[in-house]
Amino acid sequence: MVAVAYTVAFEGVEARPVQVQCAVTPGVPAFSIVGLPDKAVSEARDRVRTALTSLSIALPSKRITINLSPADMPKEGSHFDLPIALGLLAALDIVPKDAVAQTVALGELSLDGGLVPVLGALPAAMAAAEEDRILLCPRASGAEAAWVEACNVLGASNLLEIIRHFSGQEILEPAKPGEVRTDPSARDLRDVKGQERAKRALEIAAAGRHHLMMIGPPGSGKSMLAARLPSLLPPLTAVEALETSMIHSIAGLLTDGGIYRTRPFREPHHTASMAALIGGGRGAKPGEISLAHNGVLFMDEFPEFPRAVLETLRQPVETGEVMVARANAHIRYPCRFLLVAAANPCRCGHLADADRACSKAPNCGEDYLGRISGPMMDRFDLRIDVPAVAYSDLDLPPSGDTSAEVAARVAQARAVQETRFAAYPELRTNAEAEGNLLEGIATLDTDSRELMTRAADRFGLSARGYHRVLRVARTIADLDGAADVLRTHVAEALSYRMPSSNDA
Numbered sequence: 332m333v334a335v336a337y338t339v340a341f342e343g344v345e346a347r348p349v350q351v352q353c354a355v356t357p358g359v360p361a362f363s364i365v366g367l368p369d370k371a372v373s374e375a376r377d378r379v380r381t382a383l384t385s386l387s388i389a390l391p392s393k394r395i396t397i398n399l400s401p402a403d404m405p406k407e408g409s410h411f412d413l414p415i416a417l418g419l420l421a422a423l424d425i426v427p428k429d430a431v432a433q434t435v436a437l438g439e440l441s442l443d444g445g446l447v448p449v450l451g452a453l454p455a456a457m458a459a460a461e462e463d464r465i466l467l468c469p470r471a472s473g474a475e476a477a478w479v480e481a482c483n484v485l486g487a488s489n490l491l492e493i494i495r496h497f498s499g500q501e502i503l504e505p506a507k508p509g510e511v512r513t514d515p516s517a518r519d520l521r522d523v524k525g526q527e528r529a530k531r532a533l534e535i536a537a538a539g540r541h542h543l544m545m546i547g548p549p550g551s552g553k554s555m556l557a558a559r560l561p562s563l564l565p566p567l568t569a570v571e572a573l574e575t576s577m578i579h580s581i582a583g584l585l586t587d588g589g590i591y592r593t594r595p596f597r598e599p600h601h602t603a604s605m606a607a608l609i610g611g612g613r614g615a616k617p618g619e620i621s622l623a624h625n626g627v628l629f630m631d632e633f634p635e636f637p638r639a640v641l642e643t644l645r646q647p648v649e650t651g652e653v654m655v656a657r658a659n660a661h662i663r664y665p666c667r668f669l670l671v672a673a674a675n676p677c678r679c680g681h682l683a684d685a686d687r688a689c690s691k692a693p694n695c696g697e698d699y700l701g702r703i704s705g706p707m708m709d710r711f712d713l714r715i716d717v718p719a720v721a722y723s724d725l726d727l728p729p730s731g732d733t734s735a736e737v738a739a740r741v742a743q744a745r746a747v748q749e750t751r752f753a754a755y756p757e758l759r760t761n762a763e764a765e766g767n768l769l770e771g772i773a774t775l776d777t778d779s780r781e782l783m784t785r786a787a788d789r790f791g792l793s794a795r796g797y798h799r800v801l802r803v804a805r806t807i808a809d810l811d812g813a814a815d816v817l818r819t820h821v822a823e824a825l826s827y828r829m830p831s832s833n834d835a
Contacts, residue, residue: 334421338414343662346458350400353418358394366399382444410449413438426497435459436467444490452476453580473506474588509588520734537563538744539761539806542670547717549680553673562734595626601635610655621664633672634702713827744809773805
């Protein structure tokens, strides 16, 4: 007696099809699972046996062999419980074999036959849709998977409901998508007193997805400014929301099947390990840079991060994806994020205040910011000083535009870029343009090119720095509604690139 069920194995955000072959043959009674299972998959035999016993289904005194094909692909996770149970039930002719073969199943079994929600229901639904099969999962995971409209998703609370469904006694209802969630903690840019230059830099960063470095003394408002950046960004598009939610599904961050349309905002602590930031650990899970995909990654106390951790950011910042390499697998995660870094000018934080600076000033500033390598610093399109705010300014009424007003200008600039890059589906913002395309969208007139040449000679701009200035100038022009990049746009872009008074 042989039957086949289907499930998936996760490699990053991709769900690879897995065929669960179940054979019940004469021989010494045994229950074995083969096909590179990990410990959680190997323990499935005890959970499946006990769950079936709770339903008064006794396994025959024969040899039961479960093969997870392809056998050379590592299998990890407790979601293999349900497909193994289905394959076994089909092999015993308790449920129809052809109906099981048309289903992709995933779910963890409790000892009483209940189904426990598992991670990765959304990518599994994508894989089921590609295979033109039904997805069967725990009811608690159904709302998440149902966002894939091309897939018919069925959610069940326990194994008994599944048996009744396949036998035609009680058909399961299709799962419905969860709620579209909004972030209730959105903060308004107008709450920030002063810091008009920093607010302008935030607007430019949001419009073109330009990486931003803020340097200033403690309490000057760097974290406050960064926390308001998501309120300036446009909502996630349907494609972006699905991309981001698939990563969050693998990480177990989706609750009740709800999907956010606001962009993610991640702020890892400076004690975070390389695996926590980049990805890795057990199962090569996504790191903070991937969880911030299509959103903002805010790294406060930037120089306090370990040097090796900062250096690993250099490639993902450029490419928008990260490869987590392991001995038995290479997992690729998307990580197109907007990096915002904040730093004090020195260890004590009061380099510019002679009355409060430590005895090591000004050398302490060079040593402190020197922890950030030149190549890493070169990847920031915008670098600004965030000076301390006077106490008298705190009593002034709110000034400047609200987040909604700035967000409207950002949305218009993003719309211009969407039209500009319509023929390049891999490009979405000015920060991603390069080569001849960048030269074409940011053509400089004689005055602008002369200004760029003098600035490059005076401040030693690298080729990367030169192109980043062009990208920022193009974004400033988009915010102004200008078709061409003018000298004023180049001058403002250069002002964000010049060495800060606090830089090493």
